[in-house]
Amino acid sequence: xxxxxxxxxxxxxxxxxxxxxxxxxxxxxxxxxxxxxxxxxxxxxxxxxxxxxxxxxxxxxxxxxxxxxxxxxxxxxxxxxxxxxxxxxxxxxxxxxxxxxxxxxxxxxxxxxxxxxxxxxxxxxxxxxxxxxxxxxxxxxxxxxxxxxxxxxxxxxxxxxxxxxxxxxxxxxxxxxxxxxxxxxxxxxxxxxxxxxxxxxxxxxxxxxxxxxxxx
Numbered sequence: 001x002x003x004x005x006x007x008x009x010x011x012x013x014x015x016x017x018x019x020x021x022x023x024x025x026x027x028x029x030x031x032x033x034x035x036x037x038x039x040x041x042x043x044x045x046x047x048x049x050x051x052x053x054x055x056x057x058x059x060x061x062x063x064x065x066x067x068x069x070x071x072x073x074x075x076x077x078x079x080x081x082x083x084x085x086x087x088x089x090x091x092x093x094x095x096x097x098x099x100x101x102x103x104x105x106x107x108x109x110x111x112x113x114x115x116x117x118x119x120x121x122x123x124x125x126x127x128x129x130x131x132x133x134x135x136x137x138x139x140x141x142x143x144x145x146x147x148x149x150x151x152x153x154x155x156x157x158x159x160x161x162x163x164x165x166x167x168x169x170x171x172x173x174x175x176x177x178x179x180x181x182x183x184x185x186x187x188x189x190x191x192x193x194x195x196x197x198x199x200x201x202x203x204x205x206x207x208x209x210x211x212x213x214x215x216x
Contacts, residue, residue, distance in 0.1 A: 002183065003067075003090070003176065003177040003182070003183045003186040003187060004067050004090070004186075004187075005187055006018050007187075008187040015051065015056045015057055017047060017051055017057070020043075020047050021043075022039075022040055022043035022044070022047075022073060023039075023043070024036055024039050024040065025039070031106075031108070031113075031116075032105065033105075033106050033113075033116050033120060034116060036076075036116075036119070036120050037076060037080055037119060037120070040073055040076055040077065040080075041077070041080055041081055044064070044077050044081060044083055044084075045081075045083065048062055048083055059083075061085060062083060062084050062085060063084055063085060063086040063087060063088070064077055064078070064083075064084040064086075064087045064088075065087060065088035065089065065090070066088075066089065066090070066092075067090040067091055067092075068090070068091055068092060068093075068143075068146060068175065069092075069093075069104060070090075070092075071089035071090050071091060071092025071093075071094075071135075072089075072092045072093050072094065072122070074087045074088070074089045074092070075087070075089050075092060075094050075122035075129070075133070075154065076120070076122045078122070078129045078131060078133055079122045079125035079126070079128045079129050080125065080128070082131075084131060085131055085132075086131055086132045086133070086134075087131065087132070087133045087134070088133075088134045088136070089133060089134070089135050089136070089151075090135075090136040090137070090186065091136065091137050091138055091141055091143075091146050091151075091175055091176075092135075092137075092146060092150060092151070093145045093146050093150045094121060094122045094123045094150050094151070094153070094154040095121050095123035095124075095150060095153055095154070096110070096116075096117040096118075096120050096121045097110055097117055097118075097121065098147070098149070098150060099144075099145050100117070103145055122154065123153060123154050123157055126154060126157035126158045126160075126161055126163070127157075127161040127163075129158050129161075129163050129165070130162075130163055130164070131164070132164040132165070132166075133158065133163070133164070133165045133166075134165075134166050134168070135151050135154065135155055135165065135166065135167045135168065136167075136168045136170065136185075136186055137150075137151040137167070137168070137169055137170070138169075138170050138173030138174050138175060138176075138177060138182075139169040139170060139171050139172065139173060140171075140172055140173060140174050141173070141174055141175050142174055142175070143174070143175040146175060148169065151167055151169075152167070155167040168185065170182040170185065170186070
């Protein structure tokens, strides 16, 4: 079972919509990221409507999660919608001014499109993230776009604005997680809290989320 596995949540009685596609596209003379927020919100709304119409999901009891770019999208959805009651963001980039020479498919630099960098950064809207957010990050992440400072800064911003957030640093882990103990913690079991206790608060076990979504 990998660190991004949905198996744990399925065994706890959750319906999981896995590998959900959320395309961001350009139109006319617009670059894709010019309308990133609007498109990612529409994608999420469509996904929520679909699983509700299928009868396997409840639009009023949804959580969202993702890794890397998926974590970035998760934080943005928590900041710009009220669709989700909780979120899990792993090893993401949340302040795009820290990647000023482009990111993903964004070829423009920060100085060429500062408004895009600002608007796409969930850090800019940290005061809007009010539902519980769990953040996980490898302490030795060497991916140039997702240095651990990304999670540190968003954690501080949400906490400073009165939001509910927990930050877990996984020792000696890079962008992906390999150690058995860290993998177990990342998928929600969290039996190793004492062993990987970090400088800040780190315990946000699956039970907390389960209490938010009591099974009928």
